Amino acid sequence: MMTEPTKYLLDENAIPAAWYNLQADLPSPPPPVLHPGTLQPVGPDDLAPLFPMALIGQEVSTEREIEIPAPVRDAYRAWRPTPLYRARRLEQALDTPARIYYKYEGVSPTGSHKPNTAVAQAFYNKEAGVARLATETGAGQWGSSLAYAAALFGLEVKVYMVRVSFDQKPYRKAMMETYGATCIASPSEETNAGRAVLAEHPDSTGSLGIAIGEAVEDAATREDTKYSLGSVLNHVLMHQSVIGREALAQFELANDYPDIIVGCTGGGSNFSGIAFPFIGEKLRGGRDVRVVAVEPAACPSLTRGRYAYDFGDTANLTPLVKMHTLGSAFVPSGFHAGGLRYHGMAPLVSHCVELDLVEPTAYTQIECFEAGVLFSRAESIIPAPEANHAVKGAVVEALRCKEEGVSRAILFNLCGHGHFDMQAYTDYFAGNLAVEHYDESEVAMALAGLPAVA
Amino acid sequence: MMTEPTKYLLDENAIPAAWYNLQADLPSPPPPVLHPGTLQPVGPDDLAPLFPMALIGQEVSTEREIEIPAPVRDAYRAWRPTPLYRARRLEQALDTPARIYYKYEGVSPTGSHKPNTAVAQAFYNKEAGVARLATETGAGQWGSSLAYAAALFGLEVKVYMVRVSFDQKPYRKAMMETYGATCIASPSEETNAGRAVLAEHPDSTGSLGIAIGEAVEDAATREDTKYSLGSVLNHVLMHQSVIGREALAQFELANDYPDIIVGCTGGGSNFSGIAFPFIGEKLRGGRDVRVVAVEPAACPSLTRGRYAYDFGDTANLTPLVKMHTLGSAFVPSGFHAGGLRYHGMAPLVSHCVELDLVEPTAYTQIECFEAGVLFSRAESIIPAPEANHAVKGAVVEALRCKEEGVSRAILFNLCGHGHFDMQAYTDYFAGNLAVEHYDESEVAMALAGLPAVA
Numbered sequence: 042m043m044t045e046p047t048k049y050l051l052d053e054n055a056i057p058a059a060w061y062n063l064q065a066d067l068p069s070p071p072p073p074v075l076h077p078g079t080l081q082p083v084g085p086d087d088l089a090p091l092f093p094m095a096l097i098g099q100e101v102s103t104e105r106e107i108e109i110p111a112p113v114r115d116a117y118r119a120w121r122p123t124p125l126y127r128a129r130r131l132e133q134a135l136d137t138p139a140r141i142y143y144k145y146e147g148v149s150p151t152g153s154h155k156p157n158t159a160v161a162q163a164f165y166n167k168e169a170g171v172a173r174l175a176t177e178t179g180a181g182q183w184g185s186s187l188a189y190a191a192a193l194f195g196l197e198v199k200v201y202m203v204r205v206s207f208d209q210k211p212y213r214k215a216m217m218e219t220y221g222a223t224c225i226a227s228p229s230e231e232t233n234a235g236r237a238v239l240a241e242h243p244d245s246t247g248s249l250g251i252a253i254g255e256a257v258e259d260a261a262t263r264e265d266t267k268y269s270l271g272s273v274l275n276h277v278l279m280h281q282s283v284i285g286r287e288a289l290a291q292f293e294l295a296n297d298y299p300d301i302i303v304g305c306t307g308g309g310s311n312f313s314g315i316a317f318p319f320i321g322e323k324l325r326g327g328r329d330v331r332v333v334a335v336e337p338a339a340c341p342s343l344t345r346g347r348y349a350y351d352f353g354d355t356a357n358l359t360p361l362v363k364m365h366t367l368g369s370a371f372v373p374s375g376f377h378a379g380g381l382r383y384h385g386m387a388p389l390v391s392h393c394v395e396l397d398l399v400e401p402t403a404y405t406q407i408e409c410f411e412a413g414v415l416f417s418r419a420e421s422i423i424p425a426p427e428a429n430h431a432v433k434g435a436v437v438e439a440l441r442c443k444e445e446g447v448s449r450a451i452l453f454n455l456c457g458h459g460h461f462d463m464q465a466y467t468d469y470f471a472g473n474l475a476v477e478h479y480d481e482s483e484v485a486m487a488l489a490g491l492p493a494v495a
Numbered sequence: 496m497m498t499e500p501t502k503y504l505l506d507e508n509a510i511p512a513a514w515y516n517l518q519a520d521l522p523s524p525p526p527p528v529l530h531p532g533t534l535q536p537v538g539p540d541d542l543a544p545l546f547p548m549a550l551i552g553q554e555v556s557t558e559r560e561i562e563i564p565a566p567v568r569d570a571y572r573a574w575r576p577t578p579l580y581r582a583r584r585l586e587q588a589l590d591t592p593a594r595i596y597y598k599y600e601g602v603s604p605t606g607s608h609k610p611n612t613a614v615a616q617a618f619y620n621k622e623a624g625v626a627r628l629a630t631e632t633g634a635g636q637w638g639s640s641l642a643y644a645a646a647l648f649g650l651e652v653k654v655y656m657v658r659v660s661f662d663q664k665p666y667r668k669a670m671m672e673t674y675g676a677t678c679i680a681s682p683s684e685e686t687n688a689g690r691a692v693l694a695e696h697p698d699s700t701g702s703l704g705i706a707i708g709e710a711v712e713d714a715a716t717r718e719d720t721k722y723s724l725g726s727v728l729n730h731v732l733m734h735q736s737v738i739g740r741e742a743l744a745q746f747e748l749a750n751d752y753p754d755i756i757v758g759c760t761g762g763g764s765n766f767s768g769i770a771f772p773f774i775g776e777k778l779r780g781g782r783d784v785r786v787v788a789v790e791p792a793a794c795p796s797l798t799r800g801r802y803a804y805d806f807g808d809t810a811n812l813t814p815l816v817k818m819h820t821l822g823s824a825f826v827p828s829g830f831h832a833g834g835l836r837y838h839g840m841a842p843l844v845s846h847c848v849e850l851d852l853v854e855p856t857a858y859t860q861i862e863c864f865e866a867g868v869l870f871s872r873a874e875s876i877i878p879a880p881e882a883n884h885a886v887k888g889a890v891v892e893a894l895r896c897k898e899e900g901v902s903r904a905i906l907f908n909l910c911g912h913g914h915f916d917m918q919a920y921t922d923y924f925a926g927n928l929a930v931e932h933y934d935e936s937e938v939a940m941a942l943a944g945l946p947a948v949a
């Protein structure tokens with residue numbers, strides 16, 4: 042019974058020495074980011090008001106490896122390397138010949154993968170002499186992670202939190218305050234963007250788009266402040282590569298290699314973190330691997346969106362990026378996986394889908410919670426609603442192995458625990474979880490408004 | 496910067512093979528448990544309606560080691576061995592020459608040390624053919640841990656949760672349901688004990704004493720059901736010894752040994768878990784160690800209670816145990832560390848205090864939250880309100896090292912994270928945390944009601 046391990050652990054000296062940059066190995070580069078006015082590729086100067094130069098450099102770098110600075114690696118040691126689990130009890134529950142593995146990022150101080158980039162961003166901003174960061178947060182995972190990272194490096198943080206989550210999830214705000222950050226509801230009275238919304242809709246519950254607008258305005262109008270984003274951008278995805286790099290080393294310990302990798306996609310950062318290092322191996326002539334991106338049926342940018350230039354935010358303040366999008370004017374319905382409610386997708390993930398390196402699929406939240414409860418009872422960890430999408434994807438592949446009588450190795454990223462989202466489980470058990478609304482015509486309208494770029 | 500480790504990890508093959516039983520090494524045995532009617536020592540038959548024989552045997556055993564059954568060790572592998580951290584950033588923040596270490600039990604599926612005994616209790620009940628367990632829970636840590644353990648072994652669980660917490664902490668109930676348990680508010684309409692209370696006080700917010708009464712009645716009146724308790728009893732404390740046994744091995748890795756061990760005490764189980772294996776070493780001629788038990792100033796059984804025979808519950812349904820008690824009729828004020836709101840203390844911990852093996856001390860909740868926030872910002876983990884008492888105790892010792900210019904090794908047990916208790920932090924930051932009420936005369940009255948036992 043004790044012969045085969047449940048989890049594969051690495052010593053903290055095995056924390057990767059460098060991040061992996063997929064851009065070095067892609068057969069073609071992703072389309073450039075465009076200035077919305079000139080429709081010309083943006084340069085470093087366009088981004089300088091918002092980000093420190095080190096991060097702008099990483100955004101466009103094609104170096105394969107970028108060294109992780111010693112203070113960032115040192116901070117990672119608080120929770121990294123994270124464990125790779127073999128889901129033996131889940132395999133038993135499914136009666137499948139599949140070998141299921143999951144990388145568990147919920148052991149981080151804030152309970153998800155977000156600190157992997159938060160710590161790096163705080164470090165580079167501190168190095169550049171920045172005193173203060175502004176950011177937005179939806180459900181609060183990102184805001185609390187940046188608050189934690191800023192505490193390590195002595196930076197101030199201001200978080201604009203979408204009003205509806207601010208009211209519904211007071212524990213996330215408490216977490217940010219415990220780490221010393223300031224968190225206010227968005228729309229707020231503290232920015233022009235916020236005041237403009239409140240003037241028209243005094244009872245606005247906010248949106249990620251509005252909150253981004255407030256945080257960007259805050260950073261752009263204050264000399265001591267930069268802006269920080271928790272997903273989508275190339276440098277953010279690259280910081281998450283520590284997940285997959287550790288997994289590669291852990292599969293060596295397990296004497297195995299994944300046939301299939303599954304991750305959930307919202308902005309794309311946890312998915313890229315686990316998948317890109319394996320895709321890189323494949324592109325450099327290593328073993329083949331099927332990579333499955335699971336998105337919510339109510340916000341299916343990869344499976345039902347258009348690959349086109351669009352704005353990253355609802356207020357259309359950002360540069361134009363080419364990505365799978367449902368249109369920046371599209372507002373997804375209020376399902377429980379708040380971290381996956383984004384109209385677009387990380388440009389690098391979209392590019393990989395176009396190159397047939399990634400296979401997208403979508404599931405409804407009820408199927409995902411069903412898989413999550415099955416997983417909890419077998420494996421003990423209660424996943425975040427976002428992570429339940431990855432669990433569902435892995436269960437589908439494991440059952441396919443059973444049907445076909447084939448043993449494949451399936452790796453998925455359990456990107457966070459659900460301790461701050463238990464209301465979703467209560468709703469699920471009470472039968473109050475809605476079948477999400479996805480309206481083809483709303484998306485068609487939003488897509489009709491896309492900027493005209495050749 | 497990377498030379499000295501932040502955490503000491505053990506392979507899962509290093510999960511202890513046996514629990515450690517302090518009773519084997521004590522210079523004198525603890526006073527016997529008495530039947531409240533006859534005042535004679537209770538025998539196994541008296542306890543048989545509530546517990547399976549294997550646990551009753553462990554309760555009175557004086558064997559030094561009791562082998563951990565393979566399925567229990569196998570279940571432990573989901574999160575054990577837990578990490579031992581060296582708190583380098585906290586040492587820096589305190590500018591102390593002390594070497595501070597903490598054992599982190601918050602990595603368990605429910606976020607505290609409670610599953611260490613929950614898994615064992617579920618296993619032995621399953622082995623004895625029990626189909627269903629009844630238990631009580633206050634804030635929910637214990638109820639969710641037993642729910643988790645029962646899911647592993649296919650047992651039904653009914654949890655009677657104190658009404659006030661049931662209403663205030665819906666996330667804990669959701670967690671129990673996710674693991675498949677049933678959780679109802681106590682007092683309930685489902686037991687005589689509950690109905691009797693509701694008849695007199697329809698709006699009763701409940702108490703741990705009432706909930707224990709309901710769970711005991713449930714177990715005693717159903718053939719298929721036994722009762723399960725999360726602290727206080729000898730076998731529960733023994734199951735927690737995996738904490739200290741792992742720490743002993745981890746200190747060998749660290750090439751160090753604690754001069755001082757600090758734990759928080761409510762019922763006594765997490766404290767015993769870290770301390771007893773080290774006390775055992777000392778009693779068998781090994782290294783000396785100071786052991787500090789930190790209790791809340793609002794419920795100071797060890798520092799201000801009487802060492803006397805008393806009931807374990809408010810309803811006086813249990814046998815009589817000799818312990819430090821504030822009187823079973825004493826109701827502590829509603830401070831935030833719900834896990835420490837118990838009128839008595841584990842008899843084995845009380846006995847150790849009488850033998851001068853343990854040094855008790857008490858702090859107010861505001862001092863403890865202050866220490867917890869300092870800890871969070873330095874070490875990244877937000878402690879549970881209970882664990883903040885241990886943090887405070889460790890900080891006091893570390894500052895004493897600084898004053899005296901001496902480097903000592905301090906080990907404390909970080910028995911759980913605070914993710915389900917963030918309201919307490921909000922109250923702390925808002926200045927709404929009350930200075931707890933402790934009324935000497937209420938305790939005097941409760942103590943006057945103690946049963947008359949020679």
